[in-house]
Amino acid sequence: MTEEINEMIIAEFISGKVLALNNNSSNIFYEKARYGEPYHKKFQYSLVESLYLLERGKMQVLKGKKNLDFDALLKIAVKGEANFFVRYAAFKDMRNRGYIVKTALKFGADFRIYDRGVKPGDDHAKWIMYPVAESGIMTWYEFSAKNRVAHSTRKRLLIAIVDEEGDVTYYEIKWTRP
Numbered sequence: 001m002t003e004e005i006n007e008m009i010i011a012e013f014i015s016g017k018v019l020a021l022n023n024n025s026s027n028i029f030y031e032k033a034r035y036g037e038p039y040h041k042k043f044q045y046s047l048v049e050s051l052y053l054l055e056r057g058k059m060q061v062l063k064g065k066k067n068l069d070f071d072a073l074l075k076i077a078v079k080g081e082a083n084f085f086v087r088y089a090a091f092k093d094m095r096n097r098g099y100i101v102k103t104a105l106k107f108g109a110d111f112r113i114y115d116r117g118v119k120p121g122d123d124h125a126k127w128i129m130y131p132v133a134e135s136g137i138m139t140w141y142e143f144s145a146k147n148r149v150a151h152s153t154r155k156r157l158l159i160a161i162v163d164e165e166g167d168v169t170y171y172e173i174k175w176t177r178p
Contacts, residue, residue, distance in 0.1 A: 007024070007025040007028050007029065007058070008025060008057075008058060008059065008060060009025045009026050009029060009035075009036075009043075009045075009053060009058060009059040009060070010025070010059075010060050010062070011045060011050065011059055011060065011061050011062070012061070012062050012063070013050075013061050013062065013063040013068060013073070013076070016080070017044055018044065018045040018046075018047065018049075018050040018061060019039065019042045019043065019044055019045075020036065020042060020043045020045065020059075021042055021043075022038070022041055022042055022043060026042075026043040029053075029058070030043060033100065034100045034102070034114075034119050034120055035049055035053060036049065045059075046103050047073070047076075047077045047080075047081075047084070048077075048084075048087055048088050048091040048092075048101075049091075050073065051070065051073055051074060051077060051088055052088070052091060052092055052095060054068075054069075054070055054073055055070050055092075061073055074088075083131075083133070085162075085166070086131045086132065086133045086136075086162045087110055087111075087131045089131065089162045089166040089167075089168055090110075090111070090129060090131035090160035090162055090168050091111065091131075092166075093160075093168040094111075094113060094129070094160075098116045099113050099114060099115070099116060100113075100114040100118070100119060100120065101113055101114075101129075102114070102120055102125070104125075104128050104129075107128055107149060107153050107155075108149045109128035109129065109130060109146070109149055109150075110128075110129060110130050110131055111128065111129040111131075112125035112127070112128055112129075112155070113125055113126060113127040113128070113129050113158060114126060124154075124155070125155055126155065126156060127150075127155055127156045127157070127158040127172070128149065128150050128153065128155045128156075128157060128158065129158040129159075129160055130146050130157075130158070130159055130160065131160040131162055131168075132159060132160065132161055132162070133161075133162055134161050134162060134163040134164070135164070146159075147173055147175070150173070150174075151175055156172055156173075156174060157172065157173040157174065158170055158171070158172055158173075159171045159172075159173060
């Protein structure tokens with residue numbers, strides 16, 4: 001989705017947030033592919049979005065006068081969240097497949113996934129996604145809670161299993177009435 005946009009977002013990493021001016025570049029990325037969220041006359045990007053755009057050469061992230069490269073931003077993100085690599089791998093895979101992926105904190109999930117061709121605001125997300133490390137453990141209680149969140153928000157539950165190499169396998173779970 002980012003390959004067709006020939007712009008570059010210049011952003012700043014300030015107090016744990018990635019912010020860019022509300023200018024032509026940030027507007028194009030928002031309008032075409034829903035990267036970032038309007039925030040106090042600027043655009044705010046999640047760390048997974050920022051890292052993805054940085055990796056694709058579509059964003060430059062400055063911290064003070066220092067230009068952060070992929071490894072530097074990844075190090076900051078992992079320091080703040082132990083499960084970041086797993087979340088990033090799932091985000092990256094879904095974006096590469098053409099889906100719009102947004103955070104889903106208000107739903108109690110990691111991400112909202114919009115069907116291809118659907119933009120947030122035009123329709124609701126189809127799935128909520130929880131990335132999980134292949135080597136991780138999830139109790140039945142945690143699994144049930146995730147399923148209840150999906151059901152109560154009228155979305156499908158997508159569990160993204162991420163292996164050590166960053167490859168992702170998806171499982172869609174739904175309620176069934178016998």
